[in-house]
Amino acid sequence: MPAVVVRRGPVPEYGSVRRVLDGDTYEVLLPAGLVRLRLLRVDAPELSQPYGKQAAALVAGLLRGRLLEVSRTGGSTYGRVLAGLRVAVPTSGGTRHWLRVDSMLVAQGWAWAYEPGQATPDLAGLQRLAQHYRRGLWQCGTATAVRPGIWRAYNKQEKARAWVGCSGWPRE
Structure with missing residues (x-):
């Protein structure tokens, strides 16, 4: 009888960010090489739309120089690997706390909760x-x-009209 291997989810890989393309797309250096990742469960503004550059800057500040845990799902869109992402944040006790990047983006208001066909309560x-x-x-x-x-x-x-009406939007 052949052995059956049960996987409980993606095996995490560890690496570092090389470039933040926008709020939910990053180039990450993993042991196997450079990979373009699309963050699961969120949809961040495009760079050309209101708050897009701010979302990307927030992510860049959070990820640069820190250890990342990448959990690939195997899917791909537009040449990007779909993945969950956690970042190691040092604590005062010398240990690290792993922060989910999707949760941070949504909690700070820089992305929509998004998972097609699934609930994300x-x-x-x-x-x-x-x-x-x-x-x-x-x-x-x-x-x-x-x-x-x-x-x-x-x-x-339509894009020009969408920029009108809110003094809080930064005009680039």
Whole structure:
């Protein structure tokens, strides 16, 4: 009888960020080489849309120079590997605390909770709190935030109109 191997989830790999492309896409150096990752469970603003550069800068500041734990799902979109990502944050006691990057982005208001076809109650709760406290992209209210998929479909005039009406948006 052949042996059966049961996997309980992706085997984590460890590496470091080389480049942050936007709030949810990064180039990470792993033992096997450089990999372009798309963070699971969130959708961050595009660089060209309101708060996109701020989301990317927040992630870059959090990830640079720190150990990353990458859990690949095996899926791929647009040449990117879909993965969960945790970052090692040192504590005062000399140990490390592992922080989920998806949770941090949503809690700070720099990404939408997003998982097609699945519920994400933990992230949805964090998103509601970020909206309530008007953090990040929610600082002008929920009606003004435009999901990245909708933003990409907008023409130039629609994008220009989307920038109007909120003094909190940084104009680049």
